[in-house]
Amino acid sequence: MNLDLHGKTALVTGGSRGIGRAIVERLLEAGAGVAFCGRDGESLSRTLDELRRRFAEETLKILARAADVRSEASVRELFEWIDLELGGPDILVNNAGVGVFRDVAALSPEEWSDVIETNLGGVYRCSHHAIPRMRARGGGWIINIGSLAGRNAFAGGAAYNASKFGLVGMSEAMMLDHRHEGIRVACILPGSVNTGFGHGQQADWKMAPEDVAEAVAAVLAMPERTLVSLVEMRPSRPPRR
Numbered sequence: 001m002n003l004d005l006h007g008k009t010a011l012v013t014g015g016s017r018g019i020g021r022a023i024v025e026r027l028l029e030a031g032a033g034v035a036f037c038g039r040d041g042e043s044l045s046r047t048l049d050e051l052r053r054r055f056a057e058e059t060l061k062i063l064a065r066a067a068d069v070r071s072e073a074s075v076r077e078l079f080e081w082i083d084l085e086l087g088g089p090d091i092l093v094n095n096a097g098v099g100v101f102r103d104v105a106a107l108s109p110e111e112w113s114d115v116i117e118t119n120l121g122g123v124y125r126c127s128h129h130a131i132p133r134m135r136a137r138g139g140g141w142i143i144n145i146g147s148l149a150g151r152n153a154f155a156g157g158a159a160y161n162a163s164k165f166g167l168v169g170m171s172e173a174m175m176l177d178h179r180h181e182g183i184r185v186a187c188i189l190p191g192s193v194n195t196g197f198g199h200g201q202q203a204d205w206k207m208a209p210e211d212v213a214e215a216v217a218a219v220l221a222m223p224e225r226t227l228v229s230l231v232e233m234r235p236s237r238p239p240r241r
């Protein structure tokens with residue numbers, strides 16, 4: 001996919017590993033300046049060092065900062081830091097997410113709140129701070145990483161399904177609200193991806209994080225007149241049930 005993002009800036013939440021990290025790398029390959037966040041400072045520094053080594057030849061800005069998308073104060077500080085260090089962002093990828101898989105009776109109030117406040121509240125908070133900045137720059141992109149769990153419920157998925165079903169609706173409303181001001185909102189719904197997400201098992205039949213990153217690139221590469229607002233993607237050959 002031919003994508004040129006030179007001169008553009010991006011923020012990827014949950015960029016220290018998994019799908020978020022692959023998206024950070026793909027945006028850097030396209031020439032964007034990229035900031036990413038996560039809660040754990042150590043894994044952020046490790047990823048930042050690796051990426052700075054890999055992209056040492058380029059004059060790209062690669063930045064990372066610890067931030068918790070569940071916290072309004074933390075997200076506000078993250079955006080103030082981006083204003084100073086990077087400017088923008090032109091592109092926000094709301095990727096940070098967690099999964100706790102238990103029925104409602106077994107889910108603690110803290111677990112419920114963790115899933116909803118990260119996967120749904122975090123998207124609200126980051127978008128709330130990004131949209132005025134994008135307006136001031138004349139437009140932008142918000143790409144939300146949803147899940148096929150936002151289409152199909154499964155046993156044990158009460159909190160996760162609620163967060164991702166909610167995200168599909170929220171993304172569509174955001175798309176309708178902001179497209180006339182040049183802010184394009186898309187939601188990507190992957191099936192199983194080979195990451196450590198939710199303590200899931202790694203398996204060869206799953207999609208690679210880079211495949212989701214390529215879908216992000218494909219959405220961003222569309223001509224300005226066209227908005228791909230919803231993408232479903234799934235492994236071609238999952239095990240038969």
Ligand SMILES: NC(=O)c1ccc[n+]([C@@H]2O[C@H](COP(=O)([O-])OP(=O)(O)OC[C@H]3O[C@@H](n4cnc5c(N)ncnc54)[C@H](OP(=O)(O)O)[C@@H]3O)[C@@H](O)[C@H]2O)c1
Pocket residue numbers: 013014015016017018019020037038039040041043067068069070095096097098118145146147148189190191192193194195196197198
């Ligand atoms: N893997 C799959 O099969 C799959 C399928 C469909 C959709 N997805 C979605 O894809 C996204 C990424 O999943 P993944 O598989 O890459 O997961 P992952 O490997 O567990 O990575 C999650 C990332 O989010 C960060 N994060 C978690 N909570 C955060 C918070 N409160 N504030 C800031 N950052 C936070 C993590 O860093 P810290 O832990 O340091 O905060 C990490 O960088 C999620 O939204 C997930 O729902 C995954």
